[in-house]
Amino acid sequence: MAHSNRLNAVIQxxxxxxVADGREIGIQICAWQGEEQIxxxxxxxxxxxxxxxxxxxxxxxxxxxxxxxxxxxVHIQVERGLIDYDAPVADYWPDFAAAGKGDVTVRHVLxxxxxxxxxxxxxxxxxxxxWDWMCRRIxxxxxxxxAGSRSSYQSMTFGWLVGEIVRRTDPKRRPFGQFVxxxxxxxxxxxxxxxxxxxxxxPRVATLDAVAVYVAPDGNLMREAQPKIVDLMPDPFxxxxxxxxxxxxxxxxxxxxxEARFWAMLANGGQLNGVxxxxxxxxxxxxxxxPHFEDADPVFFxxxxxxxxxxxxLGGAETPPVAxxxxxxxxxxxxxxxxxxxxxxxxxxxVAFCHNRMFDTRDITQDSRTIIGDAIRAAL
Numbered sequence: 001m002a003h004s005n006r007l008n009a010v011i012q013x014x015x016x017x018x019v020a021d022g023r024e025i026g027i028q029i030c031a032w033q034g035e036e037q038i039x040x041x042x043x044x045x046x047x048x049x050x051x052x053x054x055x056x057x058x059x060x061x062x063x064x065x066x067x068x069x070x071x072x073x074v075h076i077q078v079e080r081g082l083i084d085y086d087a088p089v090a091d092y093w094p095d096f097a098a099a100g101k102g103d104v105t106v107r108h109v110l111x112x113x114x115x116x117x118x119x120x121x122x123x124x125x126x127x128x129x130x131w132d133w134m135c136r137r138i139x140x141x142x143x144x145x146x147a148g149s150r151s152s153y154q155s156m157t158f159g160w161l162v163g164e165i166v167r168r169t170d171p172k173r174r175p176f177g178q179f180v181x182x183x184x185x186x187x188x189x190x191x192x193x194x195x196x197x198x199x200x201x202x203p204r205v206a207t208l209d210a211v212a213v214y215v216a217p218d219g220n221l222m223r224e225a226q227p228k229i230v231d232l233m234p235d236p237f238x239x240x241x242x243x244x245x246x247x248x249x250x251x252x253x254x255x256x257x258x259e260a261r262f263w264a265m266l267a268n269g270g271q272l273n274g275v276x277x278x279x280x281x282x283x284x285x286x287x288x289x290x291p292h293f294e295d296a297d298p299v300f301f302x303x304x305x306x307x308x309x310x311x312x313x314l315g316g317a318e319t320p321p322v323a324x325x326x327x328x329x330x331x332x333x334x335x336x337x338x339x340x341x342x343x344x345x346x347x348x349x350x351v352a353f354c355h356n357r358m359f360d361t362r363d364i365t366q367d368s369r370t371i372i373g374d375a376i377r378a379a380l
Contacts, residue, residue: 004038058206099141104116114152125230153225153297185258208337210358269345286310287308320362331343338358355368
């Protein structure tokens, strides 16, 4: 507790300054080192219009940080002998073999080299919340690239791909959101790790501000992977029916306390406070780069995306967002607009960064995530 009090006294002024400078509106930071929570701070407004302040229980849209949790569900099923990484997806989901996708493996999906990146062109926000419709349409469509041939970031499809594999291999056939709740969130005590919030949580969700985010035009592969009608923006993701749906790649609504417990499990080799979800050997393997690690990804307009083979990004490069962990062996996942969480297996440091002022940052000296990560490490 003394450790936590000391670090909070260091980190709280950093958050207050980021809010006062206008870089953040509302923000939460929670960090663990080993088995101890060492930072638990928040600042600013959950809703600028009403003046509602952020508190420990405020919930935030974290967008693609959700992918890390969803990928972990696959690894749990592998641990149980229910999924083989190198098996074709169609072994578990026969309809998926349509349109030439029979050779796409689970490992291809986790590594973002499956080629199955396009959202259905007829998707709407309403249809995006219909699990069976989304899975049926993804199964019907051909891939953009041959399986395993190149980096092809599955911005939104990743969630239904991994989620349906898990759902079909779950002996109880639970909906994916329920699986995550019962097999990841509840065992870790991460009570606010939601893929689909209950009605009672709605008043706690922070209001997003996307003024500082670049919105790409149509006519490119990114827009096929992430169509404007379901873009990762306040609308549609603040619609009540979208918040209540399980959208596993980008629909997570978390708070920092719960998210930090998830990353702490990974930082501690698959367990936290006596609860083991994954073997230490398996978690250690996650830091290996995927095939095509150096590829320019067309979904990211030719940027190199530092993704490991297991569904997590690898931290430590000198550019946001992955600079924040400062270690190439760290597992992390950024989300649209600046959210991130990471787990450093060397220092056993886990950090969750939740906020509502969405931004694009290219300069790490101006990047809130990196500033806060550096402050925590310096204090340690």
